[in-house]
Amino acid sequence: MIWTRHHVLSLAEFTPEEYDTVLQTASSFREVLSRRTKKVPTLQGQVVANLFFEPSTRTRSSFELAAKRLSADTLNFAPGSSSLTKGETILDTAKTYLAMGTDMMVIRHKEAGVPQAIADEMDRLGVKVGVLNAGDGQHEHPSQGLLDLFTICSLLDPNNPRLELLQNKKIAIVGDILHSRVARSNIWSLTASGADVHLAAPPTLLPKWFTNFVADDALPRKLSLHWSLDPAIADADFVMTLRLQKERMATHLLPSLREYHQQFGITRDRLKLSQPDVKVLHPGPVNRGVEISSDLMDDPEFSLISQQVTSGVAVRMALLYLMGGGKAG
Numbered sequence: 542m543i544w545t546r547h548h549v550l551s552l553a554e555f556t557p558e559e560y561d562t563v564l565q566t567a568s569s570f571r572e573v574l575s576r577r578t579k580k581v582p583t584l585q586g587q588v589v590a591n592l593f594f595e596p597s598t599r600t601r602s603s604f605e606l607a608a609k610r611l612s613a614d615t616l617n618f619a620p621g622s623s624s625l626t627k628g629e630t631i632l633d634t635a636k637t638y639l640a641m642g643t644d645m646m647v648i649r650h651k652e653a654g655v656p657q658a659i660a661d662e663m664d665r666l667g668v669k670v671g672v673l674n675a676g677d678g679q680h681e682h683p684s685q686g687l688l689d690l691f692t693i694c695s696l697l698d699p700n701n702p703r704l705e706l707l708q709n710k711k712i713a714i715v716g717d718i719l720h721s722r723v724a725r726s727n728i729w730s731l732t733a734s735g736a737d738v739h740l741a742a743p744p745t746l747l748p749k750w751f752t753n754f755v756a757d758d759a760l761p762r763k764l765s766l767h768w769s770l771d772p773a774i775a776d777a778d779f780v781m782t783l784r785l786q787k788e789r790m791a792t793h794l795l796p797s798l799r800e801y802h803q804q805f806g807i808t809r810d811r812l813k814l815s816q817p818d819v820k821v822l823h824p825g826p827v828n829r830g831v832e833i834s835s836d837l838m839d840d841p842e843f844s845l846i847s848q849q850v851t852s853g854v855a856v857r858m859a860l861l862y863l864m865g866g867g868k869a870g
């Protein structure tokens with residue numbers, strides 16, 4: 542297919558063809574990353590600016606590494622030591638990076654909609670700068686959704702990861718769904734694949750309106766809600782657990798972390814309900830012993846957490862490559 546998406550801000554309108562293009566392109570870059578020389582000249586001369594207004598370890602480092610592996614020049618912005626502290630606006634910051642010749646901007650912000658606002662401004666100015674959403678508030682984290690998809694599909698068929706592999710697989714997403722941009726992006730991508738997606742959380746972290754999340758969409762999507770863990774993880778092929786986002790909880794939404802772990806924490810014992818070869822994912826950072834037991838997190842027989850981080854580089858290379866004008870597929 543011809544890649545036409547200029548910005549990647551959300552997975553809500555991603556088509557099955559676009560998912561497969563990202564998966565196939567990431568698969569090619571995974572092969573590049575396995576070589577002795579892990580660098581290709583594809584984006585030589587292009588500038589990728591990482592504008593992270595909110596902390597990050599994985600996303601910022603893997604976008605930077607992905608850009609460098611593609612031979613782009615990278616600019617990293619640190620809000621605490623920037624002119625934001627002197628009152629410069631976010632849009633003026635973005636325009637400053639534009640004036641330096643930036644070709645793509647990777648944006649993270651604690652408020653939903655900031656990457657969209659910057660993309661709109663770039664379009665209004667008529668410049669060909671692609672904007673990637675690296676996580677905006679509680680809205681979306683599309684590159685995380687895509688790397689999770691790539692991790693799962695690569696496990697099912699390492700040589701040809703593709704969307705159809707998830708048809709009818711049962712996938713549970715467990716935890717702080719209310720505050721999770723990762724959950725929102727994964728709901729779009731995993732339900733687009735035909736997977737049977739089950740959300741589980743206490744009612745305070747999983748409002749009933751989530752049943753409507755994908756209700757008016759053109760694709761047939763399977764999404765169920767549970768306010769207890771067991772029905773969600775029973776016979777599940779994959780269990781994705783999410784970080785409790787204490788920084789986004791304005792009020793006390795849980796009795797205690799201990800009680801939360803007892804009810805919704807993923808442990809070896811709880812996983813006995815799932816498929817014998819069940820695999821566990823977590824986008825990180827992890828509250829060890831809260832959303833997942835520490836021993837399970839480190840057990841390569843069950844945990845895909847390291848693979849998720851590794852996948853992030855190849856998937857982000859694919860996104861930068863496609864948005865930078867590379868040939869799809």
Ligand code: CP
Pocket residue numbers: 596597598599600601676682685824825826
């Ligand atoms: N998963 C994720 O977004 O992690 P970081 O906050 O470390 O980037």
